[in-house]
Amino acid sequence: MSEVKFYYGDNVPLEMHKVRIVQKLNLVPIERRLEAINEAGNNTFLLKNSDVFMDMLTDSGVNAMSDKQLAAMMQADDSYAGSETFTKLENKIQEIFGTKYFLPAHQGRACENILSQVLVKPGTIVPMNYHFTTTKAHIVLNGGIVEEIFIDEALRIKSDNSFKGNLDIEKLKELIKTHGAEKIAFVRLEAGTNLIGGQPFSLENMEEVRKVCDEFGLLIVLDASLLADNLYFIKQREERCKNMSIREITRAMADLSDVIYFSARKLGCARGGGICTNNEEVYMKIRELIPLYEGFLTYGGMSVREMEAITVGLDETMDEYMINQGPQFIAYMVDELQKKGVPVVTPAGGLGCHINAMEFLSHLPQTLYPAGALASALYLVSGIRGMERGTLSEQRDENGNEPLAHMELLRLALPRRVFTLSQVKYAVDRIAWLYENRELIGGLKFVEEPKILRFFFGKLSTVSDWQTKLVAKFRQDFGDSL
Numbered sequence: 001m002s003e004v005k006f007y008y009g010d011n012v013p014l015e016m017h018k019v020r021i022v023q024k025l026n027l028v029p030i031e032r033r034l035e036a037i038n039e040a041g042n043n044t045f046l047l048k049n050s051d052v053f054m055d056m057l058t059d060s061g062v063n064a065m066s067d068k069q070l071a072a073m074m075q076a077d078d079s080y081a082g083s084e085t086f087t088k089l090e091n092k093i094q095e096i097f098g099t100k101y102f103l104p105a106h107q108g109r110a111c112e113n114i115l116s117q118v119l120v121k122p123g124t125i126v127p128m129n130y131h132f133t134t135t136k137a138h139i140v141l142n143g144g145i146v147e148e149i150f151i152d153e154a155l156r157i158k159s160d161n162s163f164k165g166n167l168d169i170e171k172l173k174e175l176i177k178t179h180g181a182e183k184i185a186f187v188r189l190e191a192g193t194n195l196i197g198g199q200p201f202s203l204e205n206m207e208e209v210r211k212v213c214d215e216f217g218l219l220i221v222l223d224a225s226l227l228a229d230n231l232y233f234i235k236q237r238e239e240r241c242k243n244m245s246i247r248e249i250t251r252a253m254a255d256l257s258d259v260i261y262f263s264a265r266k267l268g269c270a271r272g273g274g275i276c277t278n279n280e281e282v283y284m285k286i287r288e289l290i291p292l293y294e295g296f297l298t299y300g301g302m303s304v305r306e307m308e309a310i311t312v313g314l315d316e317t318m319d320e321y322m323i324n325q326g327p328q329f330i331a332y333m334v335d336e337l338q339k340k341g342v343p344v345v346t347p348a349g350g351l352g353c354h355i356n357a358m359e360f361l362s363h364l365p366q367t368l369y370p371a372g373a374l375a376s377a378l379y380l381v382s383g384i385r386g387m388e389r390g391t392l393s394e395q396r397d398e399n400g401n402e403p404l405a406h407m408e409l410l411r412l413a414l415p416r417r418v419f420t421l422s423q424v425k426y427a428v429d430r431i432a433w434l435y436e437n438r439e440l441i442g443g444l445k446f447v448e449e450p451k452i453l454r455f456f457f458g459k460l461s462t463v464s465d466w467q468t469k470l471v472a473k474f475r476q477d478f479g480d481s482l
């Protein structure tokens with residue numbers, strides 16, 4: 001993606017890559033989509049890909065790889081122990097993050113499992129800018145308490161704050177004063193906060209967090225899964241970082257962290273993950289658990305091909321023109337939807353375009369899961385699979401009470417370099433139509449509700465026959481169009 005200007009008409013994001021392998025897509029008729037979404041219990045996780053047109057569920061493991069990544073995968077050194085491929089990856093991580101130790105794991109949540117087992121003791125608190133579903137689940141499983149200390153602006157849907165992912169420094173100090181530093185397991189900073197619209201934190205904020213942590217002897221754990229977007233936003237939006245390279249910004253963030261972990265399904269456009277640190281004590285504790293849960297220390301559950309792809313992917317992440325495609329496509333989609341009056345999270349963040357279901361479906365109470373209902377309705381009218389990020393993604397407390405989410409978002413992920421601009425325009429068209437017909441959309445209720453991470457397998461039904469009415473309106477307006 002470049003800063004190329006167009007002579008006629010509007011500027012649109014221009015891809016600085018070409019597509020050389022394609023995958024045929026299916027757009028099945030709306031009548032089949034109605035069956036499919038009900039077979040899936042109105043849970044987009046349970047849809048089959050053969051029924052999906054644009055898969056905007058997630059960016060996890062579905063970003064397009066580069067030719068160099070694919071080429072590297074062909075020359076992997078397969079071995080249980082001491083693989084050359086692992087050494088290459090370890091060296092690349094050392095070069096980029098400046099960390100001495102790298103512990104491989106099969107994906108991000110595996111790192112969270114191990115880090116929580118090592119660092120979280122029952123009753124300890126983990127302050128963070130915002131939680132992620134699997135992170136919170138692992139911390140809670142180990143008896144820890146998650147405290148989100150985001151800035152007030154973080155939950156404001158419409159905002160011009162460039163760094164809504166910042167951690168509130170005063171709240172952090174207050175929390176430490178109230179509970180005592182010995183009660184804090186570590187401070188977690190999530191780059192590109194997933195659940196609140198892919199919003200970044202600034203380098204300046206991270207420096208302030210570091211100062212507080214130094215004062216009280218606390219560790220900073222950086223979740224770098226969505227680091228690429230956060231790096232791009234720091235370079236674009238933080239005045240003093242404008243002349244820094246992506247590599248320099250990365251190194252500055254790494255130097256401020258005690259532990260970095262990542263999902264390579266996101267960072268590096270590959271699959272896998274790992275934990276990086278210079279802290280020998282933490283390393284020694286984690287090292288014991290890697291062979292138990294993941295695999296030997298030189299593969300950690302990853303195939304050597306994946307590790308080769310991560311090595312190249314991390315290097316490519318240091319190239320601004322490789323990481324700006326996602327945020328620029330998202331900004332385009334957000335702008336177009338705003339022009340049509342659709343309520344979206346602003347400023348445009350990373351990861352995807354986030355629709356505010358609370359406003360889109362203001363006639364539905366949160367107990368009828370507006371973000372889930374919107375995900376179901378959008379699939380129905382477009383074949384687009386998004387992800388509910390609202391109350392359904394929350395977990396009941398120990399007394400069975402259901403906490404209502406801070407936000408009800410429908411996340412439409414833009415896996416990096418996967419969709420074309422005409423596909424994005426199609427998505428905008430169908431969302432805008434759905435917005436005009438929003439009064440037709442009704443709520444959902446659980447018919448099967450799992451105890452842990454219920455959004456993955458839970459099944460829901462509609463509270464009325466709203467889907468049939470929506471299908472009829474679609475046929476009326478679109479004729480025999482798919």
Ligand SMILES: Cc1ncc(COP(=O)(O)O)c(C=O)c1O
Nearest residue numbers: 107108109132194223225263265
């Ligand atoms: C911020 C963040 N942390 C952790 C994870 C977990 O990573 P994985 O899906 O590889 O287990 C994710 C995945 O979406 C994420 O976005």
